[in-house]
Amino acid sequence: xxxxxxxxxxxxxxxxMNFHIQCQIKKGELVTLYGESGAGKTSTLRxxxxxxxxxxxxxTINEASWIDTKNKIFLAPQKRNIGYVFxxxxxxxxxxxxxxxxxxxxxxxxxxxxxxxxxxxxxxDLQNRKPQTLSGGQQQRVALSRALxxxxxxxxxxxxxxxxxxxxxxxxxxxxxxxxxxxxLTTILVSHDIGEIMKLSDRVFVLEQGKIVRxxxxxxxxxxxxxxxxxxxxxxxxxxxxxxxxxxxxxxIQNNVVKVxxxxxxxxxxxxxxxxxxxxxxxNPILYKIE
Amino acid sequence: MNWAPLxxxxxxxxxxxxxxxxxxxxxxxxxxNTKSRSKPxxxxxxxxxxxxxxxxxxxxxxxxxxxxxxxxxxxxEWLGLKLVFSFGGLVVAxxxxxxxxxxxxxxxxxxxxxxxxxxxxxxMGKSKWTTLFKVLLxxxxxxxxxxxxxxxxxxxxEFGVVLMIGGSIPGRxxxxxxxxxxxxxxxNYSAANFYATVLFVITFCILLMVxxxxxxxxxxFWK
Numbered sequence: 001x002x003x004x005x006x007x008x009x010x011x012x013x014x015x016x017m018n019f020h021i022q023c024q025i026k027k028g029e030l031v032t033l034y035g036e037s038g039a040g041k042t043s044t045l046r047x048x049x050x051x052x053x054x055x056x057x058x059x060t061i062n063e064a065s066w067i068d069t070k071n072k073i074f075l076a077p078q079k080r081n082i083g084y085v086f087x088x089x090x091x092x093x094x095x096x097x098x099x100x101x102x103x104x105x106x107x108x109x110x111x112x113x114x115x116x117x118x119x120x121x122x123x124x125d126l127q128n129r130k131p132q133t134l135s136g137g138q139q140q141r142v143a144l145s146r147a148l149x150x151x152x153x154x155x156x157x158x159x160x161x162x163x164x165x166x167x168x169x170x171x172x173x174x175x176x177x178x179x180x181x182x183x184x185l186t187t188i189l190v191s192h193d194i195g196e197i198m199k200l201s202d203r204v205f206v207l208e209q210g211k212i213v214r215x216x217x218x219x220x221x222x223x224x225x226x227x228x229x230x231x232x233x234x235x236x237x238x239x240x241x242x243x244x245x246x247x248x249x250x251x252x253i254q255n256n257v258v259k260v261x262x263x264x265x266x267x268x269x270x271x272x273x274x275x276x277x278x279x280x281x282x283x284n285p286i287l288y289k290i291e
Numbered sequence: 292m293n294w295a296p297l298x299x300x301x302x303x304x305x306x307x308x309x310x311x312x313x314x315x316x317x318x319x320x321x322x323x324n325t326k327s328r329s330k331p332x333x334x335x336x337x338x339x340x341x342x343x344x345x346x347x348x349x350x351x352x353x354x355x356x357x358x359x360x361x362x363x364x365x366x367x368e369w370l371g372l373k374l375v376f377s378f379g380g381l382v383v384a385x386x387x388x389x390x391x392x393x394x395x396x397x398x399x400x401x402x403x404x405x406x407x408x409x410x411x412x413x414x415m416g417k418s419k420w421t422t423l424f425k426v427l428l429x430x431x432x433x434x435x436x437x438x439x440x441x442x443x444x445x446x447x448x449e450f451g452v453v454l455m456i457g458g459s460i461p462g463r464x465x466x467x468x469x470x471x472x473x474x475x476x477x478x479n480y481s482a483a484n485f486y487a488t489v490l491f492v493i494t495f496c497i498l499l500m501v502x503x504x505x506x507x508x509x510x511x512f513w514k
Contacts, residue, residue: 049410049414050413050414051410051413051414076413077410077413077414078413078414078416078417078418079416080414082414083414084410084411084414086407086410086411087407088405088407090405090407090408090410090411092408092411092412092426092430093430094426094429094430103412103415103417103425103426104415106416149415150415150416
């Protein structure tokens with residue numbers, strides 16, 4: 001169980017933000033931080049990792065205190081057992097893939113976990129290559145493996161898949177699900193991608209202006225109504241074309257464009273660019289605004 | 292032909308460069324990472340030798356290290372070091388004089404590395420020193436090489452400082468650049484030409500090596 005209750009004054013370009021995050025995360029959960037840029041998602045991860053000091057507050061993890069400003073406790077990042085995947089992956093360019101993983105292991109740590117990770121993440125053929133010779137998806141796999149070498153208590157993923165194309169993203173989502181279960185991790189993910197959040201996470205925290213404004217299971221958070229649909233997909237409206245008495249709405253779902261018929265009254269609140277959920281009750285798909 | 296001035300020059304350059312490397316790496320690392328208010332002051336002091344006439348430095352060294360005053364006397368008595376008109380004095384003066392040539396490349400090399408490398412190493416439980424030596428420095432080898440070579444070449448090319456603090460004592464503090472000056476004054480052009488040619492060729496080769504290595508030409512050649 002992770003308990004977080006921290007305050008910090010954060011300075012953005014021209015404004016100040018009162019960052020105050022309060023939440024609890026159960027062991028073994030995969031939670032997502034969702035929100036606009038500058039809402040404080042990365043800051044939350046950095047405070048957890050000890051890379052950013054809060055002004056006041058506390059963080060306890062499995063009863064151990066990582067931060068407790070009242071009692072002047074601040075555990076250095078080195079002392080927290082954390083796996084962190086950075087947005088730019090932060091692979092060490094001077095080391096091969098294998099050396100990157102070996103560097104991460106602690107003194108006297110069993111090297112078996114490295115062999116295991118290389119096998120699970122399918123890095124065998126790449127292990128002697130330098131990071132700069134790898135593709136984005138391959139680098140991401142290395143970064144993910146490296147973060148797991150120390151068998152961390154908490155895995156922090158800062159938009160790990162944002163820079164990758166759709167197909168590779170799907171594959172890496174599977175890897176994340178697999179390692180999360182395999183190593184019984186508590187994982188905190190920062191993501192913008194609603195589809196990804198729906199697929200991966202148990203719970204989602206929506207951040208606005210440095211505060212958690214909503215939390216819950218993803219399907220509840222991202223849809224206003226409870227829909228008992230036969231199928232649901234998240235997509236984005238690309239085009240709305242009137243045709244006779246109805247409208248034809250083109251929705252981008254993952255990498256497919258789907259055409260849905262809607263009537264004018266349904267479409268009053270929707271415009272091009274909106275994120276929508278396409279759900280079907282019986283046989284006709286209905287669009288629901290989610291963002 | 293008298294080789295002593297050349298030997299002294301290169302001995303001085305080697306010793307100075309070695310000591311500078313030991314000093315400059317932590318100093319550059321500190322300057323990149325510090326949030327201290329004294330940083331601009333330290334940066335200014337490090338850069339001063341770039342703009343100050345060497346004679347100014349030489350003059351202050353003479354005054355400071357002269358056994359005639361308290362500080363120079365203290366060094367002389369307690370450490371047994373006589374820094375005026377000695378090789379030791381040349382080394383100390385050269386270190387300060389060539390400091391920016393070593394510190395600046397290392398500083399800029401370290402500062403362009405993404406900060407996430409340091410942070411990644413930290414969350415893996417690695418200390419600052421391990422991070423510096425295993426992660427940061429190996430990723431700015433070109434800057435290190437540039438720093439080493441510039442400091443070396445600059446020390447070889449010193450004149451004013453070494454003349455003032457060393458006093459041009461043959462076999463002890465007379466370096467090649469001073470020897471050239473002396474030979475020209477004595478109208479002994481062939482000796483001057485000898486020293487000058489050696490210095491020219493060696494410094495040319497050293498700088499050429501740096502550009503070849505840092506430009507990746509050698510790697511291509513070996514392949």
